[in-house]
Amino acid sequence: MTERTLVQAVNAAMARAMAEDPAVLVVGEDVGTDGGVFRATEGLLGRFGPQRVIDTPLAEAGIAGLAVGLAAQGFRPVAEIQFTGFIYAALDQVVNHAARLRTRTRGRLTCPLVIRAPTGGGVRAPEHHSESPEAMFAHIPGLRVVVASSPARAFGLLLAAIRDPDPVLFLEPTRLYRAVREEVPDDAPPLPLDRAFVLREGTDATLVAWGGMVPEALAAAEALEKEDVSCEVIDLATLKPLDEETILASVARTGRLVVVQEAPLTAGFGAEVAARVAERGLMSLRAPVRRVTGWDTVMPLLRLEQRYIPSAARIAAAVRDAMAFA
Amino acid sequence: METVVARFEIRHRRHLGPDGVPAGDLPAFARDPAELVALYRGMVRTRAFDQKAVALQRTGRLGTYASSLGQEAVAVGLAAAMRPDDVFVPAFREHGAQLWRGVTMRELLLYWGGDERGSNFAGPRQDFPVNVPVGSQAPHAAGVALAMRLHGEDRAVVCAFGDGATSKGDVAEALVFAGVWSLPVVFVVNNNQWAISVPRRAQTAAETLAQKAIAAGIPGMQVDGNDVIAVRDAVAEALARARSGGGATVVEAVTYRLGDHTTADDARRYRDDAEVSPHWREEPLPRLRTYLTSLGAWTKAQEDALLAQCRAEVDQAEADYLATPPQDLASIFDHTFAVLPAELARQKAEATGDEP
Numbered sequence: 001m002t003e004r005t006l007v008q009a010v011n012a013a014m015a016r017a018m019a020e021d022p023a024v025l026v027v028g029e030d031v032g033t034d035g036g037v038f039r040a041t042e043g044l045l046g047r048f049g050p051q052r053v054i055d056t057p058l059a060e061a062g063i064a065g066l067a068v069g070l071a072a073q074g075f076r077p078v079a080e081i082q083f084t085g086f087i088y089a090a091l092d093q094v095v096n097h098a099a100r101l102r103t104r105t106r107g108r109l110t111c112p113l114v115i116r117a118p119t120g121g122g123v124r125a126p127e128h129h130s131e132s133p134e135a136m137f138a139h140i141p142g143l144r145v146v147v148a149s150s151p152a153r154a155f156g157l158l159l160a161a162i163r164d165p166d167p168v169l170f171l172e173p174t175r176l177y178r179a180v181r182e183e184v185p186d187d188a189p190p191l192p193l194d195r196a197f198v199l200r201e202g203t204d205a206t207l208v209a210w211g212g213m214v215p216e217a218l219a220a221a222e223a224l225e226k227e228d229v230s231c232e233v234i235d236l237a238t239l240k241p242l243d244e245e246t247i248l249a250s251v252a253r254t255g256r257l258v259v260v261q262e263a264p265l266t267a268g269f270g271a272e273v274a275a276r277v278a279e280r281g282l283m284s285l286r287a288p289v290r291r292v293t294g295w296d297t298v299m300p301l302l303r304l305e306q307r308y309i310p311s312a313a314r315i316a317a318a319v320r321d322a323m324a325f326a
Numbered sequence: 327m328e329t330v331v332a333r334f335e336i337r338h339r340r341h342l343g344p345d346g347v348p349a350g351d352l353p354a355f356a357r358d359p360a361e362l363v364a365l366y367r368g369m370v371r372t373r374a375f376d377q378k379a380v381a382l383q384r385t386g387r388l389g390t391y392a393s394s395l396g397q398e399a400v401a402v403g404l405a406a407a408m409r410p411d412d413v414f415v416p417a418f419r420e421h422g423a424q425l426w427r428g429v430t431m432r433e434l435l436l437y438w439g440g441d442e443r444g445s446n447f448a449g450p451r452q453d454f455p456v457n458v459p460v461g462s463q464a465p466h467a468a469g470v471a472l473a474m475r476l477h478g479e480d481r482a483v484v485c486a487f488g489d490g491a492t493s494k495g496d497v498a499e500a501l502v503f504a505g506v507w508s509l510p511v512v513f514v515v516n517n518n519q520w521a522i523s524v525p526r527r528a529q530t531a532a533e534t535l536a537q538k539a540i541a542a543g544i545p546g547m548q549v550d551g552n553d554v555i556a557v558r559d560a561v562a563e564a565l566a567r568a569r570s571g572g573g574a575t576v577v578e579a580v581t582y583r584l585g586d587h588t589t590a591d592d593a594r595r596y597r598d599d600a601e602v603s604p605h606w607r608e609e610p611l612p613r614l615r616t617y618l619t620s621l622g623a624w625t626k627a628q629e630d631a632l633l634a635q636c637r638a639e640v641d642q643a644e645a646d647y648l649a650t651p652p653q654d655l656a657s658i659f660d661h662t663f664a665v666l667p668a669e670l671a672r673q674k675a676e677a678t679g680d681e682p
Contacts, residue, residue, distance in 0.1 A: 025476075051476055057506055062465045062499030069415075069469015072454070075476070077469075092496075096459045097466065103661040104455055106446040110664070142662050165664035194667050241667035 004184040007177040009151035010040045010116070013158035014078055016186060018048050021076065024162055027054045028063060028080030028116075037082055038118060038177055060086050064093035064115060068101065071113040071167075078162055081117040084171075085128030090115065091136070098167040099142035111167045114158070119147065120212040120262050121309055122175035124302040129174075131299050132211070132263035137169045138240045138272070144168040144193055145239040149214035151182040153237060156191030164193060173212035180215075196243040198250065202232035205256035205319045208247060208273050210236040212309070213260040219312035224319055231319060239269050247273060248281045255286035256322040260315055265293040287325035290318040336534045338580075339560055340550035344608045346616025353559040359623035365406055365554045366614050366624070367632060369398035372422035373611065374636035375431055378644060379421075379438060383589040387648065388439045394419045396552075396584030399610035400516045402426055403557025403579070404484055407565055413474075415454040415467040415485040419516060423486070427453060431643030432650070439647060442661070460521075461487050461494030464513065468500045471509035471574075482510040482568040484561065490521025492535045501542035501576065508573030512564040513539075515576065517551065518583035523596035539576035551579030552610040584609060654678070 004012060018024045026041055026048075032055035035042030045053040056063050060081055067077040081087045098111045121130030138145045146161055146168055148154035154172065161168035199214070200221055209217040214235045221231035232250050236243070251257050257277055259270035274289045292310045300308050341352055355361045376395055382388035394401060401422030408414065414427055421434060428449025437444030437456060445455035452470075457463035467485030474481045491497050492515060504511050515535045519526045532538065539546025545564075549556040557579050564575035582605040586593045593602075618624035659666060659674035666674065 054472075057499070057502045059495075059499035059502060061462075061496055062468070062503055065462065065465020065496060065500070066469040066472065066503060069466040069471070070473050071469075072466065073413075073452070073470050073473030073477075075473055089495075092459060092462060093465065096462060102664070103658070104442060104445055106442050106657075106661050108446045108451060109454070144663075194669075241669040244669060 001183060002185050003181040004151045004155070005178045005181055006148060006151045006154050006172065007038055007040050009155040009184045010148070010158055010172060011042060011044070012184060012186060013155045013162070014041065015044060015047065017159055017162040018044065018052060023074060024076045024078065025052050025054060025070065026078050026080070027056055027067060029056055029058055029082045031055060031080050036080060038174065040116070040172070041080065060089035061093055064090035064098065067113045067115070068093060068097045068111055071111040072101065072109045076112050076162060078114045078116060081115060083129045084117055084119050084131050084133060087117050087133060094137070094143060094167070094169070095140050099140050102166065103142060110165060112165050114161045114168045114170050116170045116172060118174045119171040120173040120175055121299060121305045122212065125174065127301060130305060132261070132294065134171055134211070134239055135263060135267060135269045138269050142166065143240065145171070146193060146237060147171045147211035147239060148173065149176065149211055149235050149237065151180065151184050152188065153191060153197065153235070155184045155188055157193065157237060160190035160193050163190060168193070171211060175212045176215070193238050194241050194243060195238065196246040197235045197237055198232065198246065199235050200231065200233040202230040202254060204230045204254055205232070205258060205322055206247070206250040206254045207231050207233045207258050207260060207315065207319070208236060209233065209260040210239060211262065213262050216310060216312045217260050217315055220315035220319065223312060223316050229319060229323055242272065242276070244276050244280070247277060251277055251281045252284045255284055256319070257285065258290045258292060258315065258318045258322060260292045260310055262294050262309055264296045265291065266296050268293055287322040290322055292318045334537065334540045336536045336546060336548055338548040338550070339556045340553050341555040341559065342553045342613055342617055344552070344613050346613045346620065348617065352555060355558070356555045359618065359621055362555070362614065362618055363623060365402055365558065366611070366618060368402040368406065368422060368426050369554060369611055369614070370632055371636050371639070372398045372402060372425060374640050375421060375425065375434070378640040379435065380589060382435070382644065388435065390588050390590045391438045392419050392588045393585045394421050396605065396609045397516060397518055397581045398422045399554035399557055400514065400551045400579040400581050403554040404486065404514050404561045406558045407561035408484055409481070410450070412481050412565070413452045413454070413470050413483045414450065415463050415470065415483060416456060417460070417463065417487045417491065417516065418456045418458055419488065419518070420486045424453070429453070431640060432646040435643060435647035436650060441650070441653065442657070443653065461491030461496045463487065464491070464497045464500030465503070467511050467513070468503040468509055471504065471511035472507060474510055475507070480569045482512065482565050484512045484514060484565070486514045486516050488521060489515060489517040489519065489526050489529055489535055490524065492538050493529055498538070501539060501544065501574070504574035505542035505544045508571065510568035511574045512561055512568060513574065513576045514561060515578040517578055517580050520583050520587070520597070522587045522591060534578060536576055536578035544574045544576060546576040546578065548578045548580060551581030552608050552613070554610055554614060582608065
């Protein structure tokens with residue numbers, strides 16, 4: 001038995017990838033001696049040495065750009081952005097370079113890199129540490145966007161992300177880092193980066209969620225079961241490329257769709273899911289699509305964050321609304 | 327009580343002034359007229375390419391183009407200092423360096439004419455393509471240099487950017503990385519005095535751009551960027567230091583943008599002839615030609631032959647470029663990822679549905 005938390009699974013996936021492939025490097029702020037502020041890289045410096053686990057100066061654009069240069073030379077850098085609010089400084093490098101070097105050079109230079117970053121709220125963190133920026137990244141052509149939601153899936157998805165020949169943004173919900181333990185063997189296989197996972201089958205409503213909202217959706221489904229409402233719960237896991245077929249097949253069975261995201265409502269990734277179902281699954285729907293999301297406000301500081309983050313109760317209420325409609 | 331804890335100075339290097347007369351002893355390579363003739367040829371070839379590219383744009387056969395008129399010595403000098411297996415990370419006004427390193431004129435015309443295949447260089451496979459978001463290429467140079475260091479190679483990187491780029495955070499971050507890890511990289515500031523309409527004096531209050539190196543703990547120096555001998559000499563010296571583990575250098579090459587920023591720009595909106603014309607007396611080609619002539623190493627006949635040769639080469643490149651059919655629309659999908667995701671395959675089918 002190898003039970004691991006999500007952050008331990010992330011650590012184990014990097015250790016496995018580094019052991020298997022000398023081209024894999026870990027770079028970022030405090031990733032070496034300190035083992036990362038969330039301890040995601042703990043022990044890697046001791047095991048793989050300072051040539052492969054590299055503490056960088058405090059410069060997020062520089063870290064992302066450095067990773068582009070390393071990747072173009074054949075390394076597979078796994079770059080850690082320390083806190084979610086610091087990732088915007090790296091956005092230019094991701095949009096203008098990492099995600100398009102392959103296409104710009106017609107495949108001559110490529111960017112097999114992973115940018116890991118924490119995401120979401122709920123751990124009483126300081127300002128700028130709790131946002132959910134996934135939709136901004138999902139809009140970028142040439143980039144894969146993955147959000148972890150359980151130790152086992154985090155392991156398999158991160159392993160796949162590191163092996164992938166193209167850039168991947170890998171988001172890790174801080175709230176889930178130590179929320180549960182799960183069996184995650186060292187030799188667990190990589191998971192596909194273009195599939196959603198059906199975590200619970202149901203017949204009355206489809207709940208689509210990712211990251212920190214997955215446990216909330218599962219809790220809502222649990223509660224609704226007692227009311228004889230059967231919910232299917234899908235963890236998107238990889239937002240881009242989106243596994244539209246799994247969503248459409250589910251909605252075809254249930255006829256109701258509730259999309260859950262921690263991020264603000266407007267232009268969130270939930271809008272993309274809703275639009276896909278409207279385009280290709282409208283005739284399956286028996287009720288309007290509902291979105292349960294954060295608000296179009298700045299993420300509040302810690303005293304109000306629990307009232308911002310969508311709860312199982314809000315999700316269950318949205319499902320009840322959909323059930324009441326038809 | 328106060329004490330001095332650090333002192334700095336920035337030196338300026340020039341070997342050949344505008345009058346074509348050497349100032350003191352020339353570096354070893356420059357004592358071989360054949361080497362100087364090669365540099366001269368590189369600059370004339372670059373200027374011929376620039377003229378052709380601008381003409382093609384003016385007649386609607388090329389996209390927006392950034393001429394390097396007057397700055398040929400920076401590009402040719404830095405490229406001549408490099409080894410073929412080094413990596414060049416350019417901005418967008420170093421055509422002379424790209425050509426020297428084996429990027430073809432047809433490839434450059436394809437790129438500036440709107441065809442991504444122009445950046446799939448057949449020659450220098452590891453060189454980076456032209457970089458448009460100003461200064462954002464500097465961290466790539468640090469990454470490539472770190473890769474070389476980790477591989478234990480004696481290769482090095484040369485990264486070029488303009489005076490405006492020195493105001494960007496990317497450049498500051500790259501210098502910090504290169505300094506703290508003693509990376510094998512030379513940052514060449516192609517200081518043409520103008521960032522579109524903003525003159526050098528309005529870009530920064532710093533006396534030199536070379537001194538941006540000081541805060542990162544790496545050496546910085548200034549060279550006469552219109553003296554190709556000085557550029558090559560300074561970059562070669564910096565590369566030798568980089569290869570031997572001595573770390574990074576900033577070389578500020580002071581030159582002048584004699585033309586518009588790009589073909590989409592009209593520099594008369596922000597600078598007049600009185601500002602520009604004195605710089606024509608300092609541009610890089612005549613000074614080296616004068617010196618070569620004084621050595622008896624260059625004749626009118628050789629000059630005419632070189633011009634004819636360059637004309638023929640750019641004409642051939644133009645013909646090859648214009649004869650290259652555009653890519654299929656499918657290509658925009660095929661190069662987005664290594665393997666086309668199912669979702670993108672659907673979009674590709676929709677987009678290309680009406681193609682044969």
